[in-house]
Amino acid sequence: MRVIGILWLRQLIRQWRSRARIIGALGQPLLFLLSFGFGFGPVFARAGAGNYLQFLAPGVIGMGVVFSGMFSGMDLIWDKQFGFLRETLVAPVPRWQIMFGRTAGGATVAMLQGLLVALACVPVGFRPASLTQLPLALTFVALTAFMFTALGTGIASLVEDFHAFPLIMNFLVMPLFFLSGALFPLNGTGTLGVIATFNPVAYAVDGLRGSLTGTWHFGASLDLAVMGLVTLAFLGVGTLLFERVEA
């Protein structure tokens, strides 16, 4: 436990010392919130779909968590390049503990980043529908954070250098985000809606939106079940891939 704890703490300390990273990770979600929120808001309202900002904010919060989680996983590439990973891999501790410590730390960072985005949504005009649902919303934030930190760590176990990073963002994370229903309602989107049922980000966004605004697409139990399973699967596969990293 001490090993997992110290590696968890290390991720937090590193994030805390890198204020630029904290601010930087806020930029993209807020850009989406402001441009899309105010840009499409009137159209959304005219279509009779209600307040777009309320609809969009949970998606943007989810985006913040997903991106931070992936990015935390990518810290592994950094540690490979700058050598610290070896220090942990040659130590007399099981690999899975190293993987769990890293993932827990990265996921905590992603959760905090998501909370920052959520806070930033409030002055823009976002209001959670019910405070009693906040613990459920936090559960979804935590699941999303673990899911994508584990995924990022697993992928980073396979790659040697930073060149892969933009590729992964452009061809995996961005499509997952755009096809998730974070930006538009999935109802009546036909094929898009079908694709979304295979997209874990869609469940994350739905869980957040449901618990924060009361509007569900898949429903809380399905969201929780799918996300729980996928998170476990990503943790498992991530651990297997991490076991194979060469020291």
Place this chain on the structure above:
Amino acid sequence: MIEARELVRRFNEFVAVDHVSFEVAKGEIFAFLGPNGAGKTTTIRMLTTLLEPSEGQIFIDGLDVARHRAEVRQRFGIVFQDPSLDVELTALENLRIHGVLYGVSRRDCLARGESLLRRFELWERRNDPVKRFSGGMKRRLEIARGLLHTPRVIFLDEPTLGLDPQTRNQLWSHVRHLNETEQVTVFLTTHYMDEAEKVAQRIAIIDHGRIVAQGSAAELRDRTGTDSLEAAFLALTGAQIRDEVAEGSDFMRQMVRSRSR
């Protein structure tokens, strides 16, 4: 303290290490020398549990490395050829993480950390992020960290690479001092023959994956009829530059990357 018996490591057809045997006594400073691509790093990787030998056996402190990986890891410290510090963290934080990884209690970690940092003249800078350290300071910190869990053996893989003569000199005097006071066995590689000659009690020279000579610096000089270890080294391994072998070693590194864990 370290015993290698008939070690062989193959990467497909390429034999990187070819029936290598040697023994390092407790408290000894042992230098493992060889041209680039001769098999030094492959041997160190096998000795430090990072790579499994194709054949042969390794014993560290009497323990079979293949069967007691975790116990063996607890017994050695290693300073890799490439840096392995977290440069965003401070010197003390790096030591703290190492202490936890090696099961050192918090109190021991602080006490021993302080004495090591003082010895390596880093105590004043203990709360500075490592990214503000010079190359020599980082190396010293890595050695201090490698010794934190009081290992029986420390492996130093080209620890003085890229350092100026003053820093190198100072670093070796620290290592020698620790070797004398703590009886820690030192297994080192270096390309600076004068260092090996000054520091090491015994030397093994490896070339093309085979040990070509073993003994004290004086014995190697006598055997080759030369007056310096460098001349003896060149007499034993030839004066050619190892372009071909270097390619072999690149190939080897790729193989290591794809096949080991």
